[in-house]
Amino acid sequence: MGPGFTVDASNGVTSAVMIALVAIAAAVVVAGAVRYYRAEQERLARVRALVDSRGWVYTPRDDSLAERLTTRPFGGGDEREAREIITGSREGRPFQAFRYVVIDHSRDSKGRRTTTRTDHQVVWIPLARALPVLRLSPDDGLQRLLTGLGWGDVDTESHAFNQRWRVSARDDAYAHAVLAPHVIEELLRREWWGATLVIEGAVLALVRTGRPDLSTLDASLDRLEALVGLIPPFVLADYGS
Incomplete structure (x- = not known):
């Protein structure tokens, strides 16, 4: 060089x-x-x-379960999946539990696509008769939207209950009929904190955000079965089909 x-x-x-x-x-x-x-x-x-x-019976995937209910968080997203499905019974009382996945697609200003997946843990049990929709959830933006669309945010005589739960129903009288004093007392238990409850048709569903945690399955079923037993019989007779 x-x-x-x-x-x-x-x-x-x-x-x-x-x-x-x-x-x-x-x-x-x-x-x-x-x-x-x-x-x-x-x-x-x-x-x-x-x-x-x-x-019990284990099924890796059956997306038809993800379409069975339509009340949020069901029916949301662009796609829905039902995975890790457990079908069984305890002392003759049937149930299903599964991982419910909601998939959303979006694009940014440059057209790049982003996919987000939200996991929910679902446990549901059958009701003796089909009932109108009733949704109980923590306070959120969806509840405020439903209120604006005519789904009343039903208040009860229990201040503690009103602080913890937001109740969506088309018929306030029906909601009050379900929320008898002993039902309200049950729903104030700590085990229900953070959950969403949906009555739709002949199903009572408990939904929590996150992946399924089998350590809580028996406790969730205990509470669901207790709650069904507390619903006043006249509710099924007057509102059931």
Whole structure:
């Protein structure tokens, strides 16, 4: 090399560092994916073990269940899935529990598509007769929207209940009939905190955001069965079909 000619080695060093960082990042992502996959397989194995031990039935996926109800959080999103379905009974009382996945698609100003998936844990039991829709949930924007569309936010004589629950129904008289004093007392139990309850047709559904937690399944079924037993008989007679 002649006088005045130099070689800048820093560009080569910088490129090597960048390549190494990208490789490390890729390795971290792959390792995380492997750990997630293994954890999911272990979780599903525990689900299958519980189902087998109780004599229940496990179905990996049946999206028809995701379309059975239409009251939010059911009926939302662009796509809906029902996964990890457990069908069984306890002391002759049937139930189903499953992972309900709501999928939404959106695009930004540059047309790039983003997909979001929201998991819910659903446990539902049958009712003796089909009833009109009644939704009980924590306060949220959806409740305020429903109120604007004519779904009244029903108040009861219990201030504690009104602070915890937002009640949506087309018929206030029906809602008050269901929310008898002993029903209100039950729904003030701590076990119901953060849940959404839906009565639609011949189904009473308990919904919580997040992936299914089998450690709470028996407790959820206990509470649902207790609640059904507390609904006044005249409600089924007067409003049932």
